[in-house]
Amino acid sequence: MDGVLQEAGSRGARRRAPASRAWPLRARLSAGSAALALVLTACAGEHTGAVLTPAAVTVPAEAPRTTGRERSASDADHAKLVASFGGEYRAPAALRLLSDVTDRLVKASDRPDQTYVVTLLDSPVVNAFALPSGRLYATRGLVALASDTSEIAAVLAHEIAHVTLSHANARTELELRSQLVSRVVADVLNDPATGAQLQSQSRFAIARFSRDQELEADGAGVRTLAKAGYDPFGAARFLTALNRTVALKAGTGSPGEPDMLATHPATAERVALVTRAARRIGAPGIGSDDRARYLAAVDGIAYGDDPGEGVVRGRRFVHPSLGIAFDVPDGFAIENTRNAVLGTTNEGSRRLLFDQVEARPGQGLDAVLKSTWNDALEAGSVESRTIAGHEGAVALSRGKDWTFRLAAIRIGDTVFRMIMAAKGATDPDPAFRRWTGSLAALNPDESRTLKPLRIQVVQAPSESAEELSRRMAVSDRPLERFLVLNGLEKGAALKVGQGYKVVVE
Structure with missing residues (x-):
């Protein structure tokens, strides 16, 4: 949720999460899913990182185990995960x-005896x-993005x-062992400083470990793709589309620089790796892309947000279930994420966040602002104010590199923030x-x-x-989104009579 403030430094970017109420704009992973997250490998989302050549990172078979048993996904885990992503999406084709x-x-894989079950998620x-x-x-969302x-x-x-x-099991083993070593050093050997240092080092090691796993899976995936008779260059095309999608959401035309602790390699570097892997197999044109069948299968599937969970229409956000709407100032592009509505200007110098926060019965809105914002609020800036006809409170906070305006607004029994x-010392109060x-x-x-x-799949006229x-x-x-949805470069000519994806109501 704090991505809107990620460049504001360590001060203003932090805040306390609501105590219990779930953000209603989108389902999210609950605390009860924490154990499940340890064995879940998320891959195709908007992740970044760095390193082209996979390193041989494995957990030695003879090493003592800390997990105690092999982990598996129970039906309950599956149900929690599916619910956290909006449930199953019904699209038989x-x-x-x-x-x-x-x-x-x-x-065509190395384990043809393995059984798999695919679930399509409504996200x-x-x-x-x-x-x-x-x-x-x-x-x-992933199915809609792929072109063939x-x-x-x-x-x-x-x-x-x-x-x-066995990547998930290996990562879980490494995480648990890193935690164990840090705890032993800090508690048993009574050396908290060294324990904290080891914990910090382990974060980098785990991040590197995860990036190496992604690269290893990329290489193995391309080989399996080719052995199954599919076009091995399909991996590069999809990752390119993903990179372009990230850039569109960022509003800057560039996916941005990777976080050094990110668990995934930079998408651009993954494209380079899978392209090289495909070229080792053969020249472009080998294998099948089966585009016609794919377009027939995705024709009619939902695109974007479910209106019941809030939708963005240009600069306007509308949430029928909550019964609210607002407009953002000119220059902002907004996105409805799992936990909040986030917005940014093209150059990234101004950002915004809208979410729902927990408030105790009878708690004043000035207290709500103080309890949900970890940075200091400027003395004398907290004031009660009627906002759009509702009870509200506003405040000013200044970080090292950013200036923040905050408001808490009570509508019925719900408090929104x-x-x-604004980057620098400029007060964004007018906007x-x-x-x-x-x-x-x-x-x-x-x-x-x-x-x-x-x-909707339509034929190019x-x-x-x-x-x-x-x-x-x-x-x-709309033009840039059409090109990305169809895997086309700017200036590309369409093939008359061929099917292309468009987004319709």
């Missing part, structure tokens, strides 16, 4: 294609992951490689007042007109991508 592709890949995020038990998961069968096969082959290489950050002042109860007529978006992109029911950069 798409699920049948994913299952058929998986069966074909397994026969707009681009993600896929695997459990050691052989359960594979892909979101509808070989691309989705590349994602599934990568996840299958994680299972056959609105934060705007902040316009934004907070736009918060209002949702007009029932507007709520009724909200329709879910979906993918001409070679012009601009012409077909005008059918896209998105207000934010």
